[in-house]
Amino acid sequence: MTEDTLQALRRDINEIDSDLLVLLAKRRRISHSVLEYKITNNKPIRDEAREQALLEKLISYGKSLGLDAYYINNVFQLILEDSVLNQQALLQRSLNPDAMSDSYRVAYLGGQGSYSQLACHKYFSRRPGKLIEIGCASFEHITGQVEKGQADFGLLPIENTSSGSINEVFDLLQHAQVSIVGEVTQSIEHCLLALPNVELKDITKIYAHPQPFAQCSRFLQGLGDNIQHETCDSTSSALQQALDNPNSAAIGSAQAGKHIGLEVLKSGLANQAENHSRFIVVARKALQVSTQIPTKTTLIMATKHQVGSLADALMVFKQHNINMTKLESRPVPGNPWEEVFYVDLQANTAEASVQRALEELKEHTQFVRILGCYQSETMKQVEVL
Numbered sequence: 001m002t003e004d005t006l007q008a009l010r011r012d013i014n015e016i017d018s019d020l021l022v023l024l025a026k027r028r029r030i031s032h033s034v035l036e037y038k039i040t041n042n043k044p045i046r047d048e049a050r051e052q053a054l055l056e057k058l059i060s061y062g063k064s065l066g067l068d069a070y071y072i073n074n075v076f077q078l079i080l081e082d083s084v085l086n087q088q089a090l091l092q093r094s095l096n097p098d099a100m101s102d103s104y105r106v107a108y109l110g111g112q113g114s115y116s117q118l119a120c121h122k123y124f125s126r127r128p129g130k131l132i133e134i135g136c137a138s139f140e141h142i143t144g145q146v147e148k149g150q151a152d153f154g155l156l157p158i159e160n161t162s163s164g165s166i167n168e169v170f171d172l173l174q175h176a177q178v179s180i181v182g183e184v185t186q187s188i189e190h191c192l193l194a195l196p197n198v199e200l201k202d203i204t205k206i207y208a209h210p211q212p213f214a215q216c217s218r219f220l221q222g223l224g225d226n227i228q229h230e231t232c233d234s235t236s237s238a239l240q241q242a243l244d245n246p247n248s249a250a251i252g253s254a255q256a257g258k259h260i261g262l263e264v265l266k267s268g269l270a271n272q273a274e275n276h277s278r279f280i281v282v283a284r285k286a287l288q289v290s291t292q293i294p295t296k297t298t299l300i301m302a303t304k305h306q307v308g309s310l311a312d313a314l315m316v317f318k319q320h321n322i323n324m325t326k327l328e329s330r331p332v333p334g335n336p337w338e339e340v341f342y343v344d345l346q347a348n349t350a351e352a353s354v355q356r357a358l359e360e361l362k363e364h365t366q367f368v369r370i371l372g373c374y375q376s377e378t379m380k381q382v383e384v385l
């Protein structure tokens with residue numbers, strides 16, 4: 001085959017890819033129109049039976065064209081997710097017009113290349129308007145910016161699949177005057193990054209935020225005791241240190257390393273192959289969440305000092321048929337041995353049944369505070385394979 005033939009084939013591929021994009025954009029517009037029907041008829045945004053039927057039909061047709069089921073499933077699950085999340089985002093925007101402006105300021109930990117920045121870009125990608133980023137040095141700084149009205153939103157990591165709950169953030173939420181308005185999950189792919197030409201054997205010091213150190217503990221143990229670990233305020237500052245100090249490395253994402261001029265010495269450092277962090281998005285005022293979309297409510301409560309009081313409180317959720325997805329206990333700062341509980345519920349406080357459950361919960365607790373009611377971002381795929 002000649003070079004000219006190759007170029008001609010590549011032109012054909014380019015054309016097909018452009019056509020695919022045009023069709024995807026058209027599909028998205030039609031999906032937006034379907035939303036109008038759901039709003040008028042008060043129907044849930046998601047229709048899993050329709051998705052299931054659609055995927056089965058596509059897989060069968062795709063097979064006749066020589067495409068395998070796994071490939072078709074992967075491609076269309078992504079298209080469906082986009083379609084559903086976009087409808088949800090549009091609906092939420094129409095419900096909360098006051099919270100929409102041409103530009104919005106978001107405070108997150110670190111700066112260019114931090115994992116928080118990746119999560120911020122992912123979460124706000126569906127939102128029109130100009131994103132103004134405010135890099136912060138600590139979690140308190142983030143909530144402070146939101147409380148003072150210097151940021152419209154703050155992004156805080158709350159849990160990680162390798163290292164568990166991020167206690168500092170839970171403790172901060174006890175007193176911060178902010179409301180949770182959203183969540184986003186970001187996959188975290190830790191790499192060891194160093195200046196070009198530095199080899200693993202040359203490294204004497206590794207810089208990282210405490211979270212990546214915890215999430216990559218097994219890899220770090222394997223390197224032996226001769227390498228010093230220095231904790232940094234954020235992944236961005238760890239990268240800067242690796243840039244400034246010879247024979248050192250930092251833990252961060254490959255993208256962040258590339259951006260700043262560091263190369264990947266080793267990838268896949270996390271203890272768990274599937275390493276994800278869930279972030280919460282906070283704002284000064286709570287948002288209204290449509291009952292047509294999957295919703296989470298996060299609350300904080302202190303139970304009474306009586307036998308069975310936690311069990312009694314949790315029974316309220318069971319009796320009202322409310323699914324609890326997380327229960328976390330944290331000490332009360334300044335009151336040794338006192339505990340507060342963080343609870344995530346699959347519930348929307350706009351529903352009368354949820355309001356009744358929360359009223360009843362008060363009878364079994366010393367206090368209850370709703371930290372937020374927000375759109376659940378995790379979309380469970382329908383299973384066809």
Ligand SMILES: C=C(O[C@@H]1C=C(C(=O)O)C=C[C@H]1O)C(=O)O
Pocket residue numbers: 031034045046047048050051054079080083084087
């Ligand atoms: C577009 C719709 O809404 C959602 C998105 C779908 C899609 O993009 O094909 C299918 C079902 C729904 O979960 C619809 O209900 O038809």
